[in-house]
Structures are given as structure tokens and as C-alpha cells.
Amino acid sequence: MSNHLFAESFDIEAAFADVSEYWSPKIVAQVNDQYVKVAKLHGQFVWHDHANEDELFFIVRGHLKIEYEGGRVVNLPAGSMHVVPRGTQHNPVADEECWVMLIEPVQTKHTGNVDSPLTKSVEEQLR
Numbered sequence: 001m002s003n004h005l006f007a008e009s010f011d012i013e014a015a016f017a018d019v020s021e022y023w024s025p026k027i028v029a030q031v032n033d034q035y036v037k038v039a040k041l042h043g044q045f046v047w048h049d050h051a052n053e054d055e056l057f058f059i060v061r062g063h064l065k066i067e068y069e070g071g072r073v074v075n076l077p078a079g080s081m082h083v084v085p086r087g088t089q090h091n092p093v094a095d096e097e098c099w100v101m102l103i104e105p106v107q108t109k110h111t112g113n114v115d116s117p118l119t120k121s122v123e124e125q126l127r
Helices: 012-017
Strands: 026-031 034-044 055-061 063-068 074-075 081-082 090-105
Touching: 012 034, 034 055, 055 063, 055 074, 074 081
Parallel strands: none
Antiparallel strands: 026 034, 034 090, 055 081, 055 090, 063 074, 063 090
16 A cells, blocks of 8 residues: 555544544554554443554544553553553553554554454545
8 A cells, every 4th residue: 555545634623524434443554564543432442462563552532541461551641652562461441431542553453363353454444
């Protein structure tokens, strides 16, 4: 996939306005081999990891908790960024609607190797 499929710039509010389903990221840009995605989150996601890719969360609006194995919880208010290291089991949780921007390698599978009703393919994320 080449970068020319995406606009050079985009309005972040408009990008989030196009997201109608929770836990369903939309790809809005590509920077080299990284996708930039926007998503609205609410409730619990699914425990998963990405064996070979780190994942960056930037909280645009709201608050996100990322649960890790062993009981550690990272609390992320709006304006926060957090990197989940590759191979690390994690579970994002949003008690109220939260807007996030994700930056991750293009080959990153939405829910890693976990198949869930919430799993979205790259094709679904491009719509």
C-alpha cells in the first residue's frame, strides 16, 4: 500500500466523526511502514499481544486504562502517550468513551493472534 491513498493532512475531529463503532480503528494516514489510526473506545477490549510490533496509544479525548498481566494498570488521561512493548499481553479498558490515535506497523493485526468478534481486518480499517 502506498502513501498516496491518504491525504497529506486531515482534520482530526472529522476523522473521529467518521468512526461510528467502538473498537473499530480507521486508518487515516501512513508514515513509512506505520499506520496512523483513530478509534473510539468504550468498555473492555480483549486480552492480546502483538508478538513482533510495539503499539503506540495517544489519548485524544477521555481516559484509557491499559491492563497488563500481573495486575499492573497504566492510567492514561487525554494528552497522554503510551507504548505497549511487543509480545506483551495487554487489555485496553475505557470506562467512558475515549478517543485514541494509534501508531503501529502496517503488519500489526488488530487483536494479535486472538480471534474475537471485535477483530477488524486491515480492509475493514481502511473503510
